[in-house]
Amino acid sequence: MGDDGREIPDQAPRDDESLVRRAKLDALRAAGEEPYKLNFDVSHPVSALTAEFGSLGAGEDVTDVVSLAGRLVAKRDQGRAIFLVLRDGTGDVQIFCRLNVLGEEAFSRIGELDLGDWVGATGTVLRTRRGELSVVPTEVTLLSKSLRPLPEKYHGLADTETRYRQRYIDLIANPEVRDVFLTRFRIVASIRRFLESRGFLEVETPMLHPIPGGATARPFVTHHNALDMELYLRIAPELYLKRLLVGGFERVFEINRSFRNEGISVRHNPEFTMLEVYQAFTDMRGMIELTEALIKNAATEVLGTTTITYQGEVVDLGRNWRRATMIELTSEAADQDVSFARSLDELRGLCAKHEVPVEASWGKGKLITELFEKLVERTLIEPTFVTEYPLETSPLARKITGREELTDRFELIITGREFANAFSELVDPVDQRERFAAQMAAKAGGDVEAMGYDEDYLRAMEYGMPPAGGMGLGIDRLVMLLTDSASIRDVLLFPALRPEA
RNA sequence: GGGCCGUUAGCUCAGCUGGUAGAGCAGGGGACUCUUAAUCCCAAGGUCAUAGGUUCGAUCCCUAUACGGCCCA
Numbered sequence: 001m002g003d004d005g006r007e008i009p010d011q012a013p014r015d016d017e018s019l020v021r022r023a024k025l026d027a028l029r030a031a032g033e034e035p036y037k038l039n040f041d042v043s044h045p046v047s048a049l050t051a052e053f054g055s056l057g058a059g060e061d062v063t064d065v066v067s068l069a070g071r072l073v074a075k076r077d078q079g080r081a082i083f084l085v086l087r088d089g090t091g092d093v094q095i096f097c098r099l100n101v102l103g104e105e106a107f108s109r110i111g112e113l114d115l116g117d118w119v120g121a122t123g124t125v126l127r128t129r130r131g132e133l134s135v136v137p138t139e140v141t142l143l144s145k146s147l148r149p150l151p152e153k154y155h156g157l158a159d160t161e162t163r164y165r166q167r168y169i170d171l172i173a174n175p176e177v178r179d180v181f182l183t184r185f186r187i188v189a190s191i192r193r194f195l196e197s198r199g200f201l202e203v204e205t206p207m208l209h210p211i212p213g214g215a216t217a218r219p220f221v222t223h224h225n226a227l228d229m230e231l232y233l234r235i236a237p238e239l240y241l242k243r244l245l246v247g248g249f250e251r252v253f254e255i256n257r258s259f260r261n262e263g264i265s266v267r268h269n270p271e272f273t274m275l276e277v278y279q280a281f282t283d284m285r286g287m288i289e290l291t292e293a294l295i296k297n298a299a300t301e302v303l304g305t306t307t308i309t310y311q312g313e314v315v316d317l318g319r320n321w322r323r324a325t326m327i328e329l330t331s332e333a334a335d336q337d338v339s340f341a342r343s344l345d346e347l348r349g350l351c352a353k354h355e356v357p358v359e360a361s362w363g364k365g366k367l368i369t370e371l372f373e374k375l376v377e378r379t380l381i382e383p384t385f386v387t388e389y390p391l392e393t394s395p396l397a398r399k400i401t402g403r404e405e406l407t408d409r410f411e412l413i414i415t416g417r418e419f420a421n422a423f424s425e426l427v428d429p430v431d432q433r434e435r436f437a438a439q440m441a442a443k444a445g446g447d448v449e450a451m452g453y454d455e456d457y458l459r460a461m462e463y464g465m466p467p468a469g470g471m472g473l474g475i476d477r478l479v480m481l482l483t484d485s486a487s488i489r490d491v492l493l494f495p496a497l498r499p500e501a
Numbered sequence: 502g503g504g505c506c507g508u509u510a511g512c513u514c515a516g517c518u519g520g521u522a523g524a525g526c527a528g529g530g531g532a533c534u535c536u537u538a539a540u541c542c543c544a545a546g547g548u549c550a551u552a553g554g555u556u557c558g559a560u561c562c563c564u565a566u567a568c569g570g571c572c573c574a
Contacts, residue, residue, distance in 0.1 A: 016511085016528065017527070080534045151513080159513090498568065499568090
């Protein structure tokens with residue numbers, strides 16, 4: 001019975017194989033053996049075994065005793081010999097079980113093991129005549145009984161729904177999936193090392209925000225009972241990180257989970273991982289240098305190369321990355337001047353011509369940005385820093401002196417997709433107050449993505465924020481790029497799905 | 502939100518023009534002391550996603566729903 005008194009249905013598996021496994025479990029317990037051991041002493045992970053005994057020739061053996069443990073992933077019964085394959089976090093190894101070494105009783109218990117069981121083995125090392133490095137055990141121990149059958153050994157698990165819902169099976173059955181996630185973790189570790197080597201501090205800032213800010217996106221809303229107030233899951237950590245600049249932390253970064261209450265697609269998950277970096281006394285150009293070095297470093301450290309293939313397209317990350325302004329790129333693609341020199345009506349006409357849907361409230365900056373995204377973005381395959389973004393769509397970026405409708409900002413485009421966004425930070429509190437007011441006007445006009453008016457952030461700025469550059473990088477997208485993954489779900493361990501049917 | 506596709510044994514997949522379903526792997530029984538997608542023999546395993554409809558008869562045709570995938574917004 002559950003807490004509320006309702007019956008909880010017994011969801012234990014009922015298929016024949018699971019029933020057989022359950023019966024084995026019960027039989028073990030009845031015979032006094034614990035099928036879920038407390039622990040096991042491992043002397044050699046598989047990789048260490050290979051390293052230490054890899055030079056053994058075919059047919060050679062040694063008397064060194066080793067202990068290792070892993071999941072049973074193959075079992076080949078030869079009558080008076082049984083070959084097991086154990087898989088641990090570092091690789092696979094064969095266990096060559098022989099009746100004459102183990103004795104009748106121990107040998108028959110090995111016969112009862114099922115694929116998927118966690119097993120420990122202790123014995124000597126041998127390379128078989130066929131050349132397979134193996135352990136010949138004197139003792140084989142069931143460490144944890146598996147009650148459900150694994151997917152098929154050869155084809156693995158193919159059903160996408162099961163792969164995403166039950167990632168643990170995907171990780172067991174599909175080694176290439178495991179490799180993608182290993183690569184992900186290495187990329188994140190590489191980024192941390194890179195930033196720490198440059199004197200950045202990794203910090204943690206709130207995920208529950210009283211005012212959604214730092215980006216333009218719909219937030220998730222939640223409620224704090226004790227405070228009886230609405231809170232928003234952060235859409236970006238930007239405004240808190242910049243408060244730290246005010247506080248005197250001059251180089252900070254956060255590898256953060258952020259949340260946006262928007263659709264799910266091959267490139268969007270409601271929660272996603274971003275890197276945000278802030279560095280005092282530099283500007284957008286400093287962020288260009290940092291971003292380029294950080295990504296090149298990650299590719300080199302994790303992949304060993306800066307030449308990558310993404311979905312059939314070869315991309316060279318190794319060269320100096322192109323820089324071009326939004327207006328020059330868009331003008332080139334539209335084959336005419338697309339700039340603030342054009343009238344609002346002319347820009348609207350261009351949008352109509354290129355089938356870009358527009359809203360009446362949009363100014364020139366938003367129209368130019370939309371034209372850029374429609375005409376240019378997907379054509380930029382090689383890494384390109386697109387600079388000089390309109391003020392209208394950049395409420396936290398510093399204006400370019402003397403060209404007040406533009407900000408000193410870039411977005412990094414690779415394979416036609418946005419990877420990073422950075423700017424010379426707006427540190428002028430008077431200007432920032434005006435920008436927030438414009439956001440409030442947009443919100444009042446029905447823009448659900450507009451930023452909130454963050455008075456405390458303004459107060460912080462009024463104490464003085466040092467000149468700074470800041471950058472945000474989509475970690476999931478970077479991992480997709482470096483692992484040649486078509487969908488963000490393939491780089492998220494547990495992607496968002498509807499509840500099971 | 503719209504369009505297209507998918508859902509068959511634990512897993513991977515077949516299934517013809519509508520006549521109540523097959524294989525391989527896994528599992529069960531048996532043989533085998535150097536196998537490695539082991540091999541060989543035997544037997545078993547299905548609410549064809551769910552709910553309706555058409556039909557003498559539906560895994561198959563139609564409708565709706567659920568979940569998933571892809572494309573578009």
